[in-house]
Amino acid sequence: MATGRTHRPATRSRGIPEATVARLPLYLRALTALSERSVPTVSSEELAAAAGVNSAKLRKDFSYLGSYGTRGVGYDVEYLVYQISRELGLTQDWPVVIVGIGNLGAALANYGGFASRGFRVAALIDADPAMAGKPVAGMPVQHTDELEKIIEENGVSIGVIATPAGAAQQVSERLIAAGVTSILNFAPTVLQVPEGVDVRKVDLSIELQILAFHEQRKAGDAEAAAAALLPPAARRAAEAAANRKGPDGDVPAVMPA
Amino acid sequence: MATGRTHRPATRSRGIPEATVARLPLYLRALTALSERSVPTVSSEELAAAAGVNSAKLRKDFSYLGSYGTRGVGYDVEYLVYQISRELGLTQDWPVVIVGIGNLGAALANYGGFASRGFRVAALIDADPAMAGKPVAGMPVQHTDELEKIIEENGVSIGVIATPAGAAQQVSERLIAAGVTSILNFAPTVLQVPEGVDVRKVDLSIELQILAFHEQRKAGDAEAAAAALLPPAARRAAEAAANRKGPDGDVPAVMPA
DNA sequence: ATGTGTGAAACGCTTCACAGCA
DNA sequence: TGCTGTGAAGCGTTTCACACAT
Numbered sequence: 001m002a003t004g005r006t007h008r009p010a011t012r013s014r015g016i017p018e019a020t021v022a023r024l025p026l027y028l029r030a031l032t033a034l035s036e037r038s039v040p041t042v043s044s045e046e047l048a049a050a051a052g053v054n055s056a057k058l059r060k061d062f063s064y065l066g067s068y069g070t071r072g073v074g075y076d077v078e079y080l081v082y083q084i085s086r087e088l089g090l091t092q093d094w095p096v097v098i099v100g101i102g103n104l105g106a107a108l109a110n111y112g113g114f115a116s117r118g119f120r121v122a123a124l125i126d127a128d129p130a131m132a133g134k135p136v137a138g139m140p141v142q143h144t145d146e147l148e149k150i151i152e153e154n155g156v157s158i159g160v161i162a163t164p165a166g167a168a169q170q171v172s173e174r175l176i177a178a179g180v181t182s183i184l185n186f187a188p189t190v191l192q193v194p195e196g197v198d199v200r201k202v203d204l205s206i207e208l209q210i211l212a213f214h215e216q217r218k219a220g221d222a223e224a225a226a227a228a229l230l231p232p233a234a235r236r237a238a239e240a241a242a243n244r245k246g247p248d249g250d251v252p253a254v255m256p257a
Numbered sequence: 258m259a260t261g262r263t264h265r266p267a268t269r270s271r272g273i274p275e276a277t278v279a280r281l282p283l284y285l286r287a288l289t290a291l292s293e294r295s296v297p298t299v300s301s302e303e304l305a306a307a308a309g310v311n312s313a314k315l316r317k318d319f320s321y322l323g324s325y326g327t328r329g330v331g332y333d334v335e336y337l338v339y340q341i342s343r344e345l346g347l348t349q350d351w352p353v354v355i356v357g358i359g360n361l362g363a364a365l366a367n368y369g370g371f372a373s374r375g376f377r378v379a380a381l382i383d384a385d386p387a388m389a390g391k392p393v394a395g396m397p398v399q400h401t402d403e404l405e406k407i408i409e410e411n412g413v414s415i416g417v418i419a420t421p422a423g424a425a426q427q428v429s430e431r432l433i434a435a436g437v438t439s440i441l442n443f444a445p446t447v448l449q450v451p452e453g454v455d456v457r458k459v460d461l462s463i464e465l466q467i468l469a470f471h472e473q474r475k476a477g478d479a480e481a482a483a484a485a486l487l488p489p490a491a492r493r494a495a496e497a498a499a500n501r502k503g504p505d506g507d508v509p510a511v512m513p514a
Numbered sequence: 515a516t517g518t519g520t521g522a523a524a525c526g527c528t529t530c531a532c533a534g535c536a
Numbered sequence: 537t538g539c540t541g542t543g544a545a546g547c548g549t550t551t552c553a554c555a556c557a558t
Contacts, residue, residue: 071518
């Protein structure tokens, strides 16, 4: 997870558990693929495999939306696509602004997955005057001065922050003051926001660090197993790890007092 | 959260709960900032605020690492930085490859947060022959043909996939066959990987959809409250939402059979 | 016969509240 | 006195297993 909500007690939103909400987009994507192949129905087993979850979880998830399946048959693909889209609020148009048009901001602006899901990039905003007017993803970058005007005129309630860490808090405050109530934050900072504003964060470095933790554990296991003369499948990883560490790889950089 | 592990039962890894592991990078970042300001110690309360969690959770998290605090005083910043770094495996060097050097891949290549955390971009790989040799983030892009050689020569165990969805599964298979055991996947697909391989996914579109769900709920609440003549704080959002929807905003695009 | 829908059990995570150490 | 460390309670999520509809 690269991610997490802020505020609001972990109580259910509209009766649907948060964990289920987080999986709905996954189901939707799998269903859309089936729909494009004109598959009329799916079983929970098939759909679960396509979405990368187990079928019991999927059935439980769908049970929160209502009884949309047919026993002995499965789920109607088109109908489910509609129901989930509706539940997620994707049947309406969501204008979003992207603030910070560096490498990442540009990547986001060019990302096709937004438009196809009801999201419309209403504006690209950057603090650098030299960027103003430059076309990115076929759209002129606008200066931060215009931020409030853009948000109010377009009824924007979702903002994406792709600025450097140092600018993120201030940007979020301006977004919120102008009316934004949901923020997707790519800057590596914890945003301080008032009650009622949702923040989700995506942090590339954090994801890698979590992988490193598990990777390290694998290497440790492999080393231990190798030492016990029980060569495991992950042998290669252990060897690579050993090579990387070097002779003093484990010496602490800082010693406790 | 934008994210999730694959395989391996949700049992604890090395005694540390998965939820705790996911927060360690957050604490580390906050601690690093304190360290740079030469702050010698922090209380759980202060550090929790900086990391955006509550203090009970933080103390519980740290208790899994050992008793590194001093009662009545707090935690030694430098010592904690070292212990968490060590726990996460960041005291060693992790070479990573980035596959798919489009907008997003380039953004990742340029992202500074990697190098400072023990991650080293060993190679940038792209399938487009026209990209080969082009410098991105001061590093020449290499062709996919070289993938296996690069991974083996550099002892790479972590791969980042930033290709289009259609290429991701095949890329992951080649990465894994060559020795990669952890993958950070930015492509909007569910990767099918063998036991023992960790996958974390970051999906921009999914994060936005989760925000949209909550945003929709807020708008609904605000409308209801407004109808009940109890003007709420989020009034603006409701009005904006109403504007967006238009006269037939709620008519289903697909009707059930 | 097949596959959904769902109570109930199991599990993991969070929060509480306070004992215990500096 | 102040703040950590931690059992125990509380919650939300996952998994099980089977009744029930088709």
